[in-house]
Amino acid sequence: MQEDGEVRITLRDVYDAVTNMGQSISELKEEVTMLATHNSLQNETAKDFEQRLRRLERWAYAIPTTFVLAALSAIATIVTRL
Secondary structure (H helix, E strand, O other): OOOOOOOOOOHHHHHHHHHHHHHHHHHHHHHHHHHHHHHHHHHHHHHHHHHHHHHHHHHHHHHHHHHHHHHHHHHHHHHHHO
């Protein structure tokens, strides 16, 4: 018999709480695994973009040098023919 203000927690209540907690942890574990996979894919994509950007930067810096060398070559050709 329960008196006023008395709380009873049975073994069944404890079992249900532990079972629910286990299910919640399993769901959270799946979400963490999914997020880790998504994060690794994002890291690979970021590395790919960085590599592409570095290649574009190298190419962009090479263009002015090429024009200068071409102009100097043209000037040298004209000077040697004169």
